[in-house]
Amino acid sequence: MAARNISHFWEWGRKIICVGRNYADHAKELKNAIPTEPVLFLKPPSAYVREGSPILVPLYSGNLHHEVELGVVIGKGGTAIPQAAAMEHVAGYALCLDMTARDVQDECKSKGLPWTLAKAFNTSCPVSEFIPKERIPDPANVRLWLKVNDQLRQSGCTSQMIFSIPYLISYISDFISLEEGDLILTGTPKGVSAVQEHDELQAGIEDVVTMSFRVDRHE
Numbered sequence: 001m002a003a004r005n006i007s008h009f010w011e012w013g014r015k016i017i018c019v020g021r022n023y024a025d026h027a028k029e030l031k032n033a034i035p036t037e038p039v040l041f042l043k044p045p046s047a048y049v050r051e052g053s054p055i056l057v058p059l060y061s062g063n064l065h066h067e068v069e070l071g072v073v074i075g076k077g078g079t080a081i082p083q084a085a086a087m088e089h090v091a092g093y094a095l096c097l098d099m100t101a102r103d104v105q106d107e108c109k110s111k112g113l114p115w116t117l118a119k120a121f122n123t124s125c126p127v128s129e130f131i132p133k134e135r136i137p138d139p140a141n142v143r144l145w146l147k148v149n150d151q152l153r154q155s156g157c158t159s160q161m162i163f164s165i166p167y168l169i170s171y172i173s174d175f176i177s178l179e180e181g182d183l184i185l186t187g188t189p190k191g192v193s194a195v196q197e198h199d200e201l202q203a204g205i206e207d208v209v210t211m212s213f214r215v216d217r218h219e
Ligand SMILES: O=C([O-])CC(=O)C(=O)O
Pocket: 018, 019, 020, 021, 022, 023, 026, 030, 067, 098, 100, 105, 186, 187, 188
């Protein structure tokens, strides 16, 4: 069998671990407290969608939001990874969207229930091509942006993250072992807003990568 290629990590069936409220300006815009520990949730591999396929609005949501995020692709698994060694476990990056059914999330929050149907539905994790580690020498200082129908909605720098990438890798791996091919979404900066059927989303990381996705309804 041919060796698996990390540049197709989305085909591996590995887990997607998401960090929430990792930018103070986004925590504030949704009236959430600034966290003192990372907020974590999961998406299944069935959430992946690649350019050329649409983002589908879940039938049960009337308020689907975009969240542009830097994704970290794990190259070497581990448990209880020390912060000092964390970057050795990174193979590269991907630009990601954490699509969120905000109305469903609000209801889950008010009832104290998990966010699964707000965050983990099919097509809730659009991803760019794989970006080898060398192409982002300083992941703690890159600008992420997102436009809806050519209008800029999000523009933030990863220097604004509350918890750094090495801290997140170390923290997560204390509780959930990381495996080669796993993806960590590191949280969104401010500017999240609703998208509708037929909207065109475009997002990028500086001059490193851009990607485009169309929003559609289920047939
Ligand atoms: O839904 C939220 O606001 C939490 C989250 O994913 C983020 O901050 O990126």
